[in-house]
Amino acid sequence: MDFELTKAQEQFRKTIRGFTENEIRPIAGAVDRYEATVDDNIKKLAALHINGIAIPVEEGGAGGDHVCYAIACEEVAKACTSTATLVSAKLAGLLIEMLYYYGTPAQKEKYLQPFLQGELEGCFGLTEPEAGSDPGRLCTTAIKDGSNYIINGTKTFITGAPLADFAIVMASTNKSLGTKGITAFLVDCDTPGFSKGKPEQKMGQRGLPVGELIMKNVVVPETAIIGKEGMGFRLAMKSLDCGRLGIASVALGIAEGAYEAAVKYSKERVQFGAPICNNQAIQFMLTDMKMRIDAAQLLVYRAAVSKDKGSSSFPFEASMAKVYASEVAMFVTTKAVQIHGGYGYMNDYPVERMMRDAKLTEIYEGTSEIQRMVLARTILK
Amino acid sequence: MKLIVCIKQVPDTTEVKLDPKTGTLIRDGVPSIINPDDRAALEVALKMKDANLGTTVTVICMGPKQADAAVREALAMGADSAIIVSDRAFAGSDTWATANVISSAIQKIMDYDLVFCGRQAIDGDTAQVGPQIAERLNIPQVTYARSVKVLGDSRYEVCRELDDEQQIVEVTGPALITVVHGLEPIRYPDFRRIFQAYSGVFEVLNWSQEELKIDANKIGLKSSPTNVKCTFPPELRKSGIRLEGTNEEMVKQLFDNMLGEHILKRRA
Known part of the structure; x- marks a missing residue:
């Protein structure tokens, strides 16, 4: 039993704390008041190779660990929650794990690498107007059409949607199977039929861009599936x-x-x-x-x-x-x-x-x- | 180019307090940092590395074993390798003895184009070690630098930042440059490199008296010619007095006060 951080973790904390005090805290109040995006600081952090914190360096990550993941989110949130939530998604979590553990080499190269380098922004779309805690009620559908899928539906309250270049979209490929009929698709936001709603106005974390993804007959190839059909959930x-x-x-x-x-x-x-x-x-x-x-x-x-x-x-x-x-x-x-x-x-x-x-x-x-x-x-x- | 940067680990004096009884620093629980001027020196060297392919930066740090943290931070900022110069025999060295140790480490490295130091350390504030090293190495020195431009053929243009003027001077390497902080932005350590610095990716050498083959009469407290007579916290200046009333009343008060403090004397 030992409650001490390693020396590397200590240095990590000292560094992210210094960055937070100099770059993040001075603008935190204004970010909230004017609903300003904190894109600049996210880009600066990307340039310091903090993204994909627990992913090995050879695969584009920082080569650290999840204790540092926790430390980073903690230190940034002391000053600015909006930035901290975005940081939490860039360092580890949903989107990164989906791509890192279940993505194909081609998907990793096209999406994960540029995402980690801060060249491409992404978001994760599960929640819908009628399906939050109960994903079985998902209405977004993906219908097979030859070697393609045609996606229709709306995703709501999606963190990072307004900035996103691509989205992981959870859609039902077989409604009768419930959550076992849900499939994860990688969708480029510039695909015809794909659009975004206007950013939400929120009670708090007002610098965190959150919005809607709207898909009308969006055609994606089979290779857009993460994992296998029906494995998404x-x-x-x-x-x-x-x-x-x-x-x-x-x-x-x-x-x-x-x-x-x-x-x-x-x-x-x-x-x-x-x-x-x-x-x-x-x-x-x-x-x-x-x-x-x-x-x-x-x-x-x-x-x-x-x-x-x-x-x-x-x-x-x-x-x-x-x-x-x-x-x-x-x-x-x-x-x-x-x-x-x-x-x-x-x-x-x-x-x-x-x-x-x-x-x-x-x-x-x-x-x-x-x-x-x-x-x-x-x-x- | 091969660049050497000398750094020192110091207590963060913004958080340090003086023991009112002994007049010495209370170091317990005070975080250690890379001396600010040294950090600026490292930044100047790293900028040269960024702009000139094949340039390497080696950091030298003399100090106790804890100096390891300062060296790893310098590696995370972008230095390629580091040398920790540490030995019980070095303890208590003044600037003269410190310069002997560091210059012998630099001589052991042999091949270098520029040596960088911070102007002065925030714990001692002497600004002597850099110039002393240059004298030992018998190389030219440029102090109080802000930035350095590479001109080619071992020539460098250095911008010196003085109290009331800037000077642009040219120097031929090998040379030693001391750098002033607070003028140019300094990079953060790279997060990826933090983990690398602690997992053996970069070379970190430990040199003691034995490796440096330096005479015992040139190092440590006993050989240091500097004797500290005493240390004491500076007396706090009394706050001023605000006078109120008409001009005549205030002038009268002023004279009364000066008489009271025996600054003025009434003519007999």
Whole structure:
């Protein structure tokens, strides 16, 4: 049992923290206010070879591990959640796992390599207006036509859609089979019949581009299938676990960022002739925040270590980390606003933004309720 | 081109506090960093490497074993290889002894075009080691540099940044250049190279007194001619007094204060 990071991981943390302080934190407030895209910083990070963090260098990755994946999401989220969520998708998670583990060499060369190098943007399309937690209700269809497939349907709330050059689209190739009839397709966004809805306006993470993918008679070749026909849902579920680790780390980072702001403010704010941190009411809040943060961090890092070890307990641990860390993020950011009092409610201080940002972590990449269902299934098995 | 960059690991003085009793630095828990001027020197060398195919950058770092972290960071930034010069016998070296050690390491490397140093270290602030190394190696030196342009035939154009002027000087290599930080942006370590730096991809040599074959009377605390008489935290300056009232009232207050502090004396 050892809770120490390796020297490489320490250096990694120091570097991503420095980058965050210099490049990301100064613009975080403006990114939220003006719904600005954080493309520049994502490109700068790509040039520093952070993408595909756990993929070997020979295959275009950074040659690191998933502990560093967690650290990166955590450190960036302390300052800017919008950037952190995009970072989580560029370093590891759904899209990368789908392509890296199940893509053909040709698919990897055409999509994964340029994606990792920051030359091509991609997104993952599963959610539909009528199918979120219940993918069995998927309406997007892919009908076989000779050696091609014709895709029709709409994907909604797709992270990164407005920037995407390509999408992994989950479509039903056989409706009667339910989730076993779902197939994953790689679709170029400039294919005739493919269009995008306008970017969504959101409560939080307002710099995170999210939007719709609309497909009307989009023709793709057989070679666009990832894995085999009917395997799409299974592959996506496997890849989702890693994405959950990313979101758990993002949630952890938001909580830490809000906690740090609350500690600082409580020492500065003077009422009744003394800093408010002298009051037990404030001290107890800070203590409860810190305890939960440390517990969340242990869950997150344990899941990351399990992922690197290839442990079969990883999906369970990643889900648990995601539920817990996201609820800690909500708890801590709410308390941080409370400690800031009236100022906390104003956008001159970052904590109201963090509170809005935190809410999404309980929802995306599987809601807390779905996570608990999945966790219970494992517990009762 | 073969470039050598000398770096030092220092405590991050923005986070360092002084022990009010002993007047020494409290180093416990203070993070260590690459000295800022040295980092700028590394950046100048790496820019030359980027622009000139086949250029290599070797980092030399004298210090205790913990200096390893500084060297790995330099490798992650883009240096090709590193030499850690470390030995208990070097402990307590002043600038004279330090320059002896580092110049003997450079002489052991033999083949080089330029040596880079930071202007000065944030813990000692002497700005002596760079020039002293140049003297030992008997090569020309250009101090307070901001950038370097390669002219060919071992000639270099160096932009010096002084308090009230910039100077452009030309120098023929091999030469030593000391660099000032805060003027040019400095790259971040490359994430891929961080992992490589810690997995044996780059050559990191450890040289001790034995490898350098340097005389004991040229190194360490005992051979250092510098004697530190005492160290103390500077006294905090008193904050000023704001005078209020009419001009006449304020002038009267001012004179009264100066008389009170015995700056002025009333004529008898």
